[in-house]
Amino acid sequence: MLRFSVPLxxxxxxxxxxxxxxxxxxxLSYAKIxxxxxxxxxxxxxxxxxxxxxIETHLGLETPDFTAAYSVYSEGFASKSTATITVTALESxxxxxxxxxxxxxxGSNTSGVTTTAARAGATSIEVEYExxxxxxxxxxxxxxxxxxxxxxxxFSDAGGDLTANGKTVPYTSVVNTxxxxxxxxxxNANERYRPAEDTSNPFFPDFQKFVDYYGTxxxxxxxxxxxxxxxxxxxxxxxxxxxxxxxxxxxxxxxKGTSYMNVAMYAIREMEDAIDDCERGCxxxxxxLDAVHAWDEAVAFYTGSLEETDGSGDxxxxxxxxxxxxxxxxxxxxxxxxxxxxxxxxxxxxxxFDEGKRVLAQKDCAAGRTIKEKIVKxxxxxxxxxxxxxxxxxxNEPFDVEAEAxxxxxxxxxLPMINACxxxxxxxxxxxxxxxxxxxxxxxxYKGAMERNYGCLGVTCADVGGLYNExxxxxxxxxxxxxSGRKGSSSNSDVNMGLAVGLPIGLLAxxxxxxxxxxxxxxxxxxxxxxxxxxxx
Numbered sequence: 001m002l003r004f005s006v007p008l009x010x011x012x013x014x015x016x017x018x019x020x021x022x023x024x025x026x027x028l029s030y031a032k033i034x035x036x037x038x039x040x041x042x043x044x045x046x047x048x049x050x051x052x053x054x055i056e057t058h059l060g061l062e063t064p065d066f067t068a069a070y071s072v073y074s075e076g077f078a079s080k081s082t083a084t085i086t087v088t089a090l091e092s093x094x095x096x097x098x099x100x101x102x103x104x105x106x107g108s109n110t111s112g113v114t115t116t117a118a119r120a121g122a123t124s125i126e127v128e129y130e131x132x133x134x135x136x137x138x139x140x141x142x143x144x145x146x147x148x149x150x151x152x153x154x155f156s157d158a159g160g161d162l163t164a165n166g167k168t169v170p171y172t173s174v175v176n177t178x179x180x181x182x183x184x185x186x187x188n189a190n191e192r193y194r195p196a197e198d199t200s201n202p203f204f205p206d207f208q209k210f211v212d213y214y215g216t217x218x219x220x221x222x223x224x225x226x227x228x229x230x231x232x233x234x235x236x237x238x239x240x241x242x243x244x245x246x247x248x249x250x251x252x253x254x255x256k257g258t259s260y261m262n263v264a265m266y267a268i269r270e271m272e273d274a275i276d277d278c279e280r281g282c283x284x285x286x287x288x289l290d291a292v293h294a295w296d297e298a299v300a301f302y303t304g305s306l307e308e309t310d311g312s313g314d315x316x317x318x319x320x321x322x323x324x325x326x327x328x329x330x331x332x333x334x335x336x337x338x339x340x341x342x343x344x345x346x347x348x349x350x351x352x353f354d355e356g357k358r359v360l361a362q363k364d365c366a367a368g369r370t371i372k373e374k375i376v377k378x379x380x381x382x383x384x385x386x387x388x389x390x391x392x393x394x395x396n397e398p399f400d401v402e403a404e405a406x407x408x409x410x411x412x413x414x415l416p417m418i419n420a421c422x423x424x425x426x427x428x429x430x431x432x433x434x435x436x437x438x439x440x441x442x443x444x445x446y447k448g449a450m451e452r453n454y455g456c457l458g459v460t461c462a463d464v465g466g467l468y469n470e471x472x473x474x475x476x477x478x479x480x481x482x483x484s485g486r487k488g489s490s491s492n493s494d495v496n497m498g499l500a501v502g503l504p505i506g507l508l509a510x511x512x513x514x515x516x517x518x519x520x521x522x523x524x525x526x527x528x529x530x531x532x533x534x535x536x537x
Contacts, residue, residue, distance in 0.1 A: 031043075031134075035310055039296060040292060040293040040296050042296045046135060048180065072144065073182050083128075085126075086124050086172050086174070104140065105153070111129075114164075144178035151176070185220070185263065206265075227242050227250045249401040260383070298353075299353050307319055322346045331345070339468065349379070387410040392476060408433060447482075
């Protein structure tokens with residue numbers, strides 16, 4: 001049985017509360033997100049990773065259930081639960097934000113707020129279920145496209161009476177859906193990825209590069225739906241006809257696409273939205289709370305509820321990717337030189353999240369934008385690490401379609417940015433590792449093309465590190481950190497070997513040269529002169 005903490009406004013019996021206020025109400029503190037302390041209620045946003053969890057469960061079966069995974073991807077499960085309720089013709093208007101109460105399937109009371117106004121005579125109302133501050137029990141009704149819905153706290157399927165604005169409203173049926181889905185992030189991007197969600201405004205700048213490269217704003221959905229449904233993605237660049245792709249590769253393309261091509265970009269979108277809210281001014285009585293709320297949402301979508309309050313959990317969103325890759329590239333810890341501990345990327349990103357929250361609360365919009373840009377640059381690092389890791393595997397290990405798919409997804413998450421830096425290098429990277437290539441990767445070529453764009457992307461050799469073999473205690477051959485002074489970037493062990501061989505040879509050559517000149521001098525055949533006209537040396 002789920003535990004549910006009843007919000008204070010329910011106890012006090014407040015009858016009307018705007019939906020925006022419900023989601024952005026402030027108190028002294030809320031449960032942390034991997035150490036970050038949100039200023040607003042974002043438990044519902046943070047729970048989106050439960051959708052991802054169920055998608056991966058369906059795809060992880062011995063025979064992947066692509067249909068069930070697509071249902072959760074497209075219809076949701078755990079975030080923004082909403083009820084469309086058929087009622088008798090309303091006698092009067094019910095305003096948006098009106099609190100509605102009624103009996104749940106388990107006999108307890110349940111409640112929500114209307115998302116839109118319902119006119120007199122209307123026969124249906126839409127209600128968003130109220131959200132708890134308790135992450136583990138953030139909402140009592142989760143249905144959407146789940147194969148295991150939680151319906152105990154939903155408005156009773158048997159119908160009955162609702163109470164709204166102090167009046168009794170009989171109803172006959174209810175349909176429970178989710179207004180927030182992972183697919184929705186992409187198919188609604190034409191509005192959501194623009195300032196003020198106004199299509200007359202340009203796309204946010206990072207997202208524009210992805211639209212330019214893939215040829216469409218819903219590129220993430222075309223990739224994911226293609227993988228889940230076994231169809232051609234239909235992209236301008238980087239297209240994949242998933243109808244001809246091995247099911248095991250489709251699994252990796254789908255489950256990593258949902259998290260790293262779609263939700264991660266939406267976290268960036270929420271940071272942009274926070275800055276846009278800041279620049280457009282306050283929309284609530286608490287100055288700039290909307291901007292801070294959007295920033296909190298960005299952290300939630302970056303992290304997810306499965307990471308727990310301290311980051312020690314086993315998550316499925318971008319935070320988890322940074323953690324996995326730091327262990328592969330020896331970039332964990334505050335100095336970025338360890339195999340264990342928190343990823344340096346996450347350490348630095350969360351410091352910036354805290355700073356961004358502070359400056360937005362103070363309405364320092366310019367500082368907020370600077371911080372956002374720093375975060376985004378750091379987010380390219382795990383994509384780079386992931387693509388390098390699988391490119392190395394494809395050259396040095398027996399071919400594996402899953403490895404090829406994983407590498408392609410990581411590359412897809414950063415390829416449009418590289419294309420904006422250097423289109424030739426982007427073409428090289430895609431030619432070296434993409435779905436359907438069959439493992440023809442030349443790691444040296446791939447690594448070189450990637451590293452040439454670090455400066456443009458705003459990342460460093462130290463940020464990325466090198467592919468480390470914990471068993472041998474060395475970097476994989478040719479896969480060490482770049483910036484060692486040798487073209488193509490060498491591992492520490494390669495550099496040491498070069499010194500061990502080259503230094504003795506160089507010394508022998510020097511001694512031979514000295515011996516030669518000494519012999520010549522004794523014969524009186526050599527005279528050294530300075531640039532002056534004075535005596536010889």
